[in-house]
Amino acid sequence: MDCNCVSDLLFTPPVPALWTPGFAFPDWAYKPESSPGSRQIQLWHFILELLQKEEYQGVIAWQGDYGEFVIKDPDEVARLWGIRKCKPHMNYDKLSRALRYYYNKRILHKTKGKRFTYKFNFSKVVLVNYPLLDMAAAPLLLTPGPFGGAAGPDGPPLTPEALQTLFSTPRLDTGSRTPLFAQHLSAPDTDKLRLDGPFPFLGPGTAGYSKPPALLSPYGRTFPEYPWNFNPYLASPFPKLPASLYPPHFYPNPLAGSLGQLPTGPGGGGPATAPLLAGPTGDGPGSQRTSLAPGARLTLPGTGVPEVPSLGPKEESDSELEVTDVSGCSSDSEGDDGAPGPPEGQGSRGGAGS
DNA sequence: ACCGGAACAG
DNA sequence: CTGTTCCGGT
Numbered sequence: 001m002d003c004n005c006v007s008d009l010l011f012t013p014p015v016p017a018l019w020t021p022g023f024a025f026p027d028w029a030y031k032p033e034s035s036p037g038s039r040q041i042q043l044w045h046f047i048l049e050l051l052q053k054e055e056y057q058g059v060i061a062w063q064g065d066y067g068e069f070v071i072k073d074p075d076e077v078a079r080l081w082g083i084r085k086c087k088p089h090m091n092y093d094k095l096s097r098a099l100r101y102y103y104n105k106r107i108l109h110k111t112k113g114k115r116f117t118y119k120f121n122f123s124k125v126v127l128v129n130y131p132l133l134d135m136a137a138a139p140l141l142l143t144p145g146p147f148g149g150a151a152g153p154d155g156p157p158l159t160p161e162a163l164q165t166l167f168s169t170p171r172l173d174t175g176s177r178t179p180l181f182a183q184h185l186s187a188p189d190t191d192k193l194r195l196d197g198p199f200p201f202l203g204p205g206t207a208g209y210s211k212p213p214a215l216l217s218p219y220g221r222t223f224p225e226y227p228w229n230f231n232p233y234l235a236s237p238f239p240k241l242p243a244s245l246y247p248p249h250f251y252p253n254p255l256a257g258s259l260g261q262l263p264t265g266p267g268g269g270g271p272a273t274a275p276l277l278a279g280p281t282g283d284g285p286g287s288q289r290t291s292l293a294p295g296a297r298l299t300l301p302g303t304g305v306p307e308v309p310s311l312g313p314k315e316e317s318d319s320e321l322e323v324t325d326v327s328g329c330s331s332d333s334e335g336d337d338g339a340p341g342p343p344e345g346q347g348s349r350g351g352a353g354s
Numbered sequence: 355a356c357c358g359g360a361a362c363a364g
Numbered sequence: 365c366t367g368t369t370c371c372g373g374t
Contacts, residue, residue: 040364042367043366093356093370094370096356098366103357103358110357
């Protein structure tokens with residue numbers, strides 16, 4: 001009775017950098033600090049995955065504040081999760097229980113008042129994926145809210161913008177500042193990466209960082225989107241890194257790739273590089289850049305960009321989406337979740353609400 | 355709907 | 365450790 005799921009295999013392509021379509025997170029992103037071996041996919045990874053795919057906007061989507069998302073179709077999400085884990089009897093009640101365990105872990109919390117609405121704690125999530133980055137970000141992201149010194153022990157409010165700033169173009173006002181990690185990269189001789197010390201380039205004076213204009217321009221305001229869409233890795237072709245700097249157990253490349261190559265000249269180069277859209281425009285690996293839509297998925301919750309008309313009234317949901325049961329579990333046939341048939345366009349479950 | 359304890363699987 | 369299953373309580 002052991003479902004033999006091969007899903008994981010499909011989710012971990014041989015080459016971490018060039019995951020083919022739809023671009024999921026590279027394999028390293030799926031291996032938090034505590035990955036003894038190859039742990040199974042975790043729920044929040046899965047949620048993130050769904051969240052970044054347009055096909056699932058009908059079932060789950062970003063909405064509200066930073067990191068807030070709403071499960072529009074709990075039943076569907078539960079079913080998809082059940083498929084992923086080969087748990088045919090999964091339902092929202094169980095899934096939500098797993099979600100609730102994240103509360104204590106500070107990965108998620110509930111947006112009270114709003115049904116099926118949860119919110120990611122980016123600080124924690126990012127900390128898991130980018131321990132080093134988070135440290136760098138800490139002094140910068142410390143936003144003393146009304147709670148006084150509130151930044152919890154592990155909960156420095158990390159906003160997508162801040163991350164964006166860190167990731168995209170670290171060219172700070174001073175200009176002479178070092179591009180975040182480039183310092184390490186260009187001056188490895190100093191010593192090994194000092195993860196245990198404060199970052200010089202992110203001193204207390206960095207409080208007044210400027211937000212990426214590219215993101216502010218169109219909307220005049222920061223929108224609660226792209227927390228996970230902006231992936232810089234998505235934009236950079238992953239240059240080969242000196243193994244000396246990046247041991248296997250260290251970040252393979254993503255950060256360095258994006259950060260290391262950008263400081264060519266922010267002033268003369270052009271506007272702030274928008275990692276979101278700066279994907280295949282270059283050329284390099286543009287060979288297989290397929291589903292990375294130029295506009296990505298910058299749909300504001302309450303602003304313009306109504307819906308994706310691309311999705312017809314209904315797709316052939318029964319074609320490959322035998323999700324009702326363990327189609328991909330016993331058999332090796334995959335495709336339920338990897339490139340699953342899009343949800344039935346919410347047609348089947350109009351309200352799903354109350 | 356949402357919460358969280360408890361037992362249990364892998 | 366991460367969930368899954370079940371369930372009483374709000």
